[in-house]
Amino acid sequence: MTIPLRVLIGCETSGIARRAFAALGHDVWSCDTEPAEDGSNRHRQEDIRDGILEEGWDLLAVLHPPCTRLCRSGRRWMSGPGKWTEPKQLPQGRTWDDMRAEFEEGVSIFTACWTAPIERVAIENPEMNDLARDRMPPDLPAPQMVQPHWFGHREYKVTGWYLRGLAPLVPTDPLPEPERGSDEWKAWNRVHRMTPGPERARLRSRSYPGMMKAAALQWAGPAAHLTPTQQEARHG
Template structure:
């Protein structure tokens, strides 16, 4: 098997990078921050600064800036209608701050989606209407998956926007706990995290079970395509 050249964008944890590397692929991650595991297969850069042009077979963008693109973030962007002043802003933030973060999220997403790479997966929640207005015409609806589809006892709806790749198939679905039970509360631990400096980073971490499924399914799909090309 000829290994694939794979770029894992916007990841510092190394969870996705290691999953694909364990299948024998030539995998690199990139982010503006350093890798948590100190790997020498991590490049510190803005993903928009040329790395997408280096001949990759598959691009998986794990945690691009999405706070202002998602539905839950719309209230900070606009009031009634589109782009009217919001009724409230986060403490210490201005509407210009919100607009700048929105533009950065749109830029990162659209540059990655348009990359000259045959297979692309971008992790992002379902978008609000303001973000959808700025997206490419060929952008499909996301596939929404849950960690418990892949053996992880947790709730966190995860959206995958896919080009040239199949939707993920559950590999180890767990039975859901009764609502309100102690197990149910534990499964909701991500949503129940208290405010902290680390909250955003911890909430965005990939789930190993999901990344193992992605490495098997997307990597296997790509290898078959390359073999018959």
Template sequence: MKPLKVLIGCETSGIARRTFSDRNHNVWSCDIAAAEDGSNPHIRCDIRDGILFEGWDLLAVMHPPCTRLCRSGRRWMSGPGKWTEPKQLPKGKSWDDMRAEFEPGISIFTACWTAPIPRVAIENPEMNDLARDRMPADLPAPQMVQPHWFGEPTYKATGWYIRGLPQLVETQRLPEPERGTDEWKKWNRIHRMPPSAERARLRSRSFPGMMNAAADQWGGWARRQEAAV
């Protein structure tokens, strides 16, 4: 079958790019930072700077800025109601800082969702109400999945906002460890990471098991659609 032209947005690890490449697709990743593996099919750019208009068959956006969009971060953005001053702010940050960090997340997510690409999947946590108010009207609720549905002994609720693609189907659900055990604590290692300069990058890394499922299921779906045209 003809290979798909796939763009993996907002990724530096190469995990998602390699899984699609292993299925013989024409795959590029892009991010403002360099690829960790030094790979050539990686474009350093802001995803909003035109690359979305280059005739892709499938767009998978891995880690767009989401800290200020997610429900867990809502308390930093507003107090009671909407856009009232928060009772507390992160150390060293002002309310203007919070709003300045909020806007790029909205802009990048919206640019990717509305891109002229027939199949789109954007990884992002469930959004807070302030972010939802700024989203396109056709944005569905996310499909929430867990890494341990795909053979990864880890807890991390992962949301996929998808257009033109089916929902992911679990491939290898692992039995969950008993709460409070050492094994359960290991499964929660992402949530228990101590503060560090690398914490955000490490917490956002893709899960190979989940991305293998995505490459098989979404890539297979898209290939069948393209073959039928």
């Protein structure tokens, strides 16, 4: 039997993760500054730093915190040679101050979630660049890197999970990979081949239902539903 947990899904509007955890009978809410796409009344439209992290959650899963300036691919826009030297080039219409402000926002949200008073935390984020790592809490581990095709999705998109109090995800429906350069291989890379446009960032950041189902079962299912404190209390 699964003991209902209070689960917060941060930085999510799609509801994919919220529904996966709710299917197990947990008390689940999502939170984002944007409204929920599915119109759910289990979604709070607010900044995750405005107090919701202090409301006694058992598990926090943060799906899409701002990471553009924290990830390795965004490093070139933040600094030139060395650290915090002016970049040689910036995105069209943007300033270095813009880049720094977005970097600080990403650091603020990530660290607020990682240091929240919640025993089990999972934050989805790509592998960080050196500038971001310099600003992270000292207990932050290396991320677990997973792929959608480990969970039944015919796609490539490296996903990093920074975990505290949770075990690494185990593949549940691994698919054989197509031959590199084949038409199928190109189709699996659709996320990386999307045409630039106003919807590109939102579509690229969407969660994979198979991965979220695995996360819910492995992190909050019958075999993993007790936090260390709950386990100690039960056996004490």
